[in-house]
Amino acid sequence: MPDVVVIGAGHNGLIASIVLARAGLDVVVLDQLPWPGGMAGWHVVGGVEVPVGAYVLGLIPMDLLEELGINIEQYKPDPIAVYVKDGELVRWWKDLDKRIAEFNRWGLGDELRAMWSKIVEFHRALRRYLYRTEPPSREELLSDPVLSEFLKLRSRDFLGRYLPREFWDMFIFEPYLDQPAFMVGYYNPATDWYYPAKDGEVGMQVFARELYKKAISSGARVILGLGVRKIIIEGGRVRAVITEDDRRIEAKAVLSTASPINTVLELVGEEYFDKYVIDRFRSIPPNGAYRVVIVYDGKVRMRGELDNYRDSILQLPFGETVVHNNYLIVTGLPTRDELENYVDIDWGRVKAFELITPQDYERLFRVAGGNLNHLPMFEEFMFDKRPVSGWGYKTPIRGLYLGGAGTWPGGQVTGIPGYNAARRIIQDWPSLRQ
Ligand SMILES: Cc1cc2nc3c(=O)[nH]c(=O)nc-3n(C[C@H](O)[C@H](O)[C@H](O)COP(=O)(O)OP(=O)(O)OC[C@H]3O[C@@H](n4cnc5c(N)ncnc54)[C@H](O)[C@@H]3O)c2cc1C
Numbered sequence: 001m002p003d004v005v006v007i008g009a010g011h012n013g014l015i016a017s018i019v020l021a022r023a024g025l026d027v028v029v030l031d032q033l034p035w036p037g038g039m040a041g042w043h044v045v046g047g048v049e050v051p052v053g054a055y056v057l058g059l060i061p062m063d064l065l066e067e068l069g070i071n072i073e074q075y076k077p078d079p080i081a082v083y084v085k086d087g088e089l090v091r092w093w094k095d096l097d098k099r100i101a102e103f104n105r106w107g108l109g110d111e112l113r114a115m116w117s118k119i120v121e122f123h124r125a126l127r128r129y130l131y132r133t134e135p136p137s138r139e140e141l142l143s144d145p146v147l148s149e150f151l152k153l154r155s156r157d158f159l160g161r162y163l164p165r166e167f168w169d170m171f172i173f174e175p176y177l178d179q180p181a182f183m184v185g186y187y188n189p190a191t192d193w194y195y196p197a198k199d200g201e202v203g204m205q206v207f208a209r210e211l212y213k214k215a216i217s218s219g220a221r222v223i224l225g226l227g228v229r230k231i232i233i234e235g236g237r238v239r240a241v242i243t244e245d246d247r248r249i250e251a252k253a254v255l256s257t258a259s260p261i262n263t264v265l266e267l268v269g270e271e272y273f274d275k276y277v278i279d280r281f282r283s284i285p286p287n288g289a290y291r292v293v294i295v296y297d298g299k300v301r302m303r304g305e306l307d308n309y310r311d312s313i314l315q316l317p318f319g320e321t322v323v324h325n326n327y328l329i330v331t332g333l334p335t336r337d338e339l340e341n342y343v344d345i346d347w348g349r350v351k352a353f354e355l356i357t358p359q360d361y362e363r364l365f366r367v368a369g370g371n372l373n374h375l376p377m378f379e380e381f382m383f384d385k386r387p388v389s390g391w392g393y394k395t396p397i398r399g400l401y402l403g404g405a406g407t408w409p410g411g412q413v414t415g416i417p418g419y420n421a422a423r424r425i426i427q428d429w430p431s432l433r434q
Helices: 011-022 062-068 096-104 109-130 138-142 145-152 155-162 165-170 182-187 204-218 260-268 275-282 304-309 336-342 358-365 416-432
Strands: 004-007 027-031 042-045 048-051 073-075 081-085 088-092 195-198 221-224 228-234 237-243 248-250 253-256 291-296 313-316 319-324 327-332 350-356 400-402
Touching: 004 011, 004 228, 011 027, 011 062, 011 204, 011 253, 011 416, 042 204, 048 204, 048 291, 048 327, 081 165, 081 304, 088 096, 088 165, 088 304, 096 109, 109 145, 109 155, 109 182, 138 145, 145 182, 155 165, 155 182, 195 204, 204 221, 228 260, 237 253, 253 260, 253 416, 260 275, 260 400, 350 358, 400 416
Parallel strands: 004 027, 004 253, 027 221, 081 313, 253 400
Antiparallel strands: 042 048, 073 195, 081 088, 228 237, 237 248, 291 327, 291 350, 313 319, 319 327
8 A cells, every 4th residue: 555646647746645655655656647747747749758747847936946956958948938929029039138128129228127127036036936835925925025016917918017018928928917016026937948858858758857857766656548537535634545446545634636627526526615715716717728740741840930949938929829840839839820930840741740729738637727837827726826726735634635737836837835744644644653
């Protein structure tokens, strides 16, 4: 009998399993998918390994990767990103002075410098609260002089202090404009976004593979392609999980890194939770992403000047687009005409085409509403309210923990929920083992 069953071999589940196994606990990780990494994993389209979800890293702290022994390099093209603003290119260079010069084309260099130094300060301040096994409340964060500004201002007011409206999409998605400027800080890592790389190979698969290998070498047993159907509660505490092939695996603790909504409503069952929790989870509207993948017979070429920046993260009007040699992925749903405006494409040379819809993501990852952060990254689901006020990583059911993107600090590839949740279990272990 393992000590802990981890549901989900996404990046948070794998990180949790490394921390738990290193602490000497017997850990089994189960994932219904056949690949490791979950939304940060990859699959093969037209013979090429392409990311299924996440394609860049930036929010996972380097010191966390070091502590876990994950040795990946950061591949940053220069410019890192290129934003297409009314047909003009705005290049986000690696070097800060070059960025300032770029923004000076619109007379906005000083403003950009001031805004960026605020964002750098934000991340420095946030670090003090990241590795908490009890998530901080909004009130606690408000007591921090740097963070309080990001909590009190809306994203639109923060951005509006520095830049005209036409630049805002470079820094935040539209739905976050009325959310606290905390989200602008969160989504703009001070170290910038990068592609994981190792030994000349560039792409998200490098990161997922390294995590998977590290989980196994740390002693965790990772079983892919086997889902959990039910979490069994007996005598007020977690006793076991039932797998989809009807095996019962007993454990002292279960850590679910799947969506909290699916964990509560499907795997455990409504009857174990207060009505307000069920109402809260049932009322979350769907919010998913589209993904278009094109695998080409030859190098993918962009039109005009954009072709010089093929390697960069391309912020195009229909969605972020990344190109690697012979494939292109768009997180968005361009029409054929829109795509052809930017990509020099001969459809006769397309080897494979894939469209993933929000409904596909919902089914694929078993994530309610297709939400790529498991829960919305809106104020009512942030800080110690993520997923539910008073829970943090520990649910009211003894032995049942949560540690995926639906817990503090939130979604994207940060690794912090899995890391903190595992440490929380280790803290509680003396009482859990009884
Ligand atoms: C299209 C898209 C683009 C994105 N781009 C980026 C990006 O570039 N950078 C970034 O940082 N973030 C990005 N994200 C968000 C990021 O990928 C996710 O927030 C993050 O990977 C979530 O990690 P996780 O480990 O918490 O959860 P997941 O990756 O969702 O892992 C949870 C795992 O649980 C498994 N599971 C669910 N139910 C069960 C069950 N009953 N039994 C067994 N296993 C189960 C799932 O199969 C899944 O593998 C993107 C997401 C998407 C979808």
